[in-house]
Amino acid sequence: MRMRSGHFVMADEGWPGCAKSLKGVILDMCGVLYDSGEGDGVAIPGSIEAVRRLKESDLQLRFCTNETQATREKFVAKLQRLGFDISASEVFPPAPAAIAVLKDRSLRPHLLVHDGLLPEFDGVDKTNPNCVIIGDAAEYFSYQNLNEAFRVLIGLEKPVLFSLGQGKYYKETDGLKLDVGVYMKALEYACDLKAEVIGKPSPTFFQSVLNDMGLQSHEALMIGDDLLNDVGGAQHCGMKGVQVRTGKYRWPKESKYGPHTF
Amino acid sequence: MRMRSGHFVMADEGWPGCAKSLKGVILDMCGVLYDSGEGDGVAIPGSIEAVRRLKESDLQLRFCTNETQATREKFVAKLQRLGFDISASEVFPPAPAAIAVLKDRSLRPHLLVHDGLLPEFDGVDKTNPNCVIIGDAAEYFSYQNLNEAFRVLIGLEKPVLFSLGQGKYYKETDGLKLDVGVYMKALEYACDLKAEVIGKPSPTFFQSVLNDMGLQSHEALMIGDDLLNDVGGAQHCGMKGVQVRTGKYRWPKESKYGPHTF
Numbered sequence: 001m002r003m004r005s006g007h008f009v010m011a012d013e014g015w016p017g018c019a020k021s022l023k024g025v026i027l028d029m030c031g032v033l034y035d036s037g038e039g040d041g042v043a044i045p046g047s048i049e050a051v052r053r054l055k056e057s058d059l060q061l062r063f064c065t066n067e068t069q070a071t072r073e074k075f076v077a078k079l080q081r082l083g084f085d086i087s088a089s090e091v092f093p094p095a096p097a098a099i100a101v102l103k104d105r106s107l108r109p110h111l112l113v114h115d116g117l118l119p120e121f122d123g124v125d126k127t128n129p130n131c132v133i134i135g136d137a138a139e140y141f142s143y144q145n146l147n148e149a150f151r152v153l154i155g156l157e158k159p160v161l162f163s164l165g166q167g168k169y170y171k172e173t174d175g176l177k178l179d180v181g182v183y184m185k186a187l188e189y190a191c192d193l194k195a196e197v198i199g200k201p202s203p204t205f206f207q208s209v210l211n212d213m214g215l216q217s218h219e220a221l222m223i224g225d226d227l228l229n230d231v232g233g234a235q236h237c238g239m240k241g242v243q244v245r246t247g248k249y250r251w252p253k254e255s256k257y258g259p260h261t262f
Numbered sequence: 263m264r265m266r267s268g269h270f271v272m273a274d275e276g277w278p279g280c281a282k283s284l285k286g287v288i289l290d291m292c293g294v295l296y297d298s299g300e301g302d303g304v305a306i307p308g309s310i311e312a313v314r315r316l317k318e319s320d321l322q323l324r325f326c327t328n329e330t331q332a333t334r335e336k337f338v339a340k341l342q343r344l345g346f347d348i349s350a351s352e353v354f355p356p357a358p359a360a361i362a363v364l365k366d367r368s369l370r371p372h373l374l375v376h377d378g379l380l381p382e383f384d385g386v387d388k389t390n391p392n393c394v395i396i397g398d399a400a401e402y403f404s405y406q407n408l409n410e411a412f413r414v415l416i417g418l419e420k421p422v423l424f425s426l427g428q429g430k431y432y433k434e435t436d437g438l439k440l441d442v443g444v445y446m447k448a449l450e451y452a453c454d455l456k457a458e459v460i461g462k463p464s465p466t467f468f469q470s471v472l473n474d475m476g477l478q479s480h481e482a483l484m485i486g487d488d489l490l491n492d493v494g495g496a497q498h499c500g501m502k503g504v505q506v507r508t509g510k511y512r513w514p515k516e517s518k519y520g521p522h523t524f
Contacts, residue, residue, distance in 0.1 A: 141405040147440050150431065154438060168452045169412065176416060178409050178452055185451040186444045190430045 031247015037173025068135030094199030201233020293509015299435025356461030463495025
């Protein structure tokens with residue numbers, strides 16, 4: 001398999017041997033397929049074609065994203081407008097996984113998320129909250145909103161904080177933007193707690209994608225631009241992980257061409 | 263010595279023996295003398311009288327604060343309006359200490375601070391910044407402003423972040439508010455760095471107050487409402503530390519009356 005968007009890096013040893021057993025590919029989206037930004041953002045050159053070729057191959061294909069600025073439906077519609085052949089059932093974002101956790105543990109969330117994500121939680125009881133969920137709220141991460149989430153947490157006997165991802169930053173067309181993980185750390189420090197991450201690199205999250213494909217972890221490959229959350233998370237689950245040199249990838253200062261191993 | 267605002271807690275063993283050698287007292291301000299909030303905030307009952315009595319005693323008195331929402335002049339004027347007999351030369355906030363550090367190390371800051379603090383940095387070269395200073399910016403901790411500070415840091419070859427304090431939260435008249443330490447942790451995580459704290463509990467900061475009094479650490483007592491930054495910081499420097507049960511102090515759930523030792 002060779003993606004025309006190219007530039008990806010072997011993530012660990014023993015790569016050639018695993019190619020034969022490969023039955024499924026999981027793609028990160030932002031920074032791999034497209035750069036977000038004004039409007040729908042822009043597709044990364046070669047990525048639309050790469051998705052098309054993967055779909056024509058014998059490999060199963062899923063999309064695993066920590067995108068939480070929109071509902072899955074609206075997010076997938078954006079990717080379709082950019083020219084990608086992707087359907088909602090192939091896409092795994094954190095919000096639906098979070099809703100399953102809430103149901104399972106009878107929790108009622110206070111939400112600190114992007115306005116665009118709110119409809120995803122329409123059917124969820126949010127009265128008298130006993131946990132807090134934060135997503136990539138971007139401009140909704142105002143002092144007032146963060147303070148409100150803090151007050152809910154500090155007022156709970158057993159504060160529970162769910163973070164939809166733990167990313168540090170991502171790249172938009174006009175530059176790097178702080179991601180939800182930064183605000184997760186802020187609330188962890190303020191409240192002396194450890195957040196539960198829903199989304200990459202949570203093993204539970206990756207496992208749900210593997211289950212959907214009916215594959216074992218060693219049969220699947222994760223491709224992303226985040227060394228910790230995509231590559232590391234996948235490797236931790238027994239998958240292969242590959243980092244692309246698009247998106248948030250930053251070429252090391254000591255190398256003209258970037259790393260060949262890591 | 264007995265403060266009428268009372269309710270303070272013995273911070274460590276060997277207290278009675280040290281009373282004889284006590285020559286100076288350092289008071290935290292917010293949460294000890296007054297609660298901040300709308301307008302000037304409100305004086306904590308008994309605290310104006312306590313400051314008056316301390317001034318009448320043989321003890322030296324200084325005020326050590328992590329207040330960074332206003333210049334020292336404006337801050338002291340507020341305390342005077344509340345009825346305290348305090349002059350600017352007795353008050354030690356982080357901003358003047360930060361300016362000394364900038365000068366010493368030839369650094370030009372990007373500032374993420376409260377608008378009220380900006381005049382303190384009027385004489386400081388801020389062109390082409392090679393470090394970032396964050397203070398208790400409160401509502402100025404917008405997503406946009408935090409992102410801007412992040413971009414400055416991530417663009418530096420050797421990113422330097424100064425945090426004016428590392429507090430988690432403080433109490434205003436309408437409830438708890440997130441403090442600068444929370445945003446310090448956010449930027450530390452985003453940029454993979456460790457901030458340099460200027461203000462309490464930095465030993466350098468406490469030492470500058472001791473120097474001003476001409477006292478050894480064992481001759482001084484710090485009184486504050488923050489167990490880590492006031493009491494712990496002072497003890498780390500060899501001073502005695504006492505925690506008041508006002509301000510951000512929260513009575514433990516297991517006790518009707520609060521702890522008597524910690």
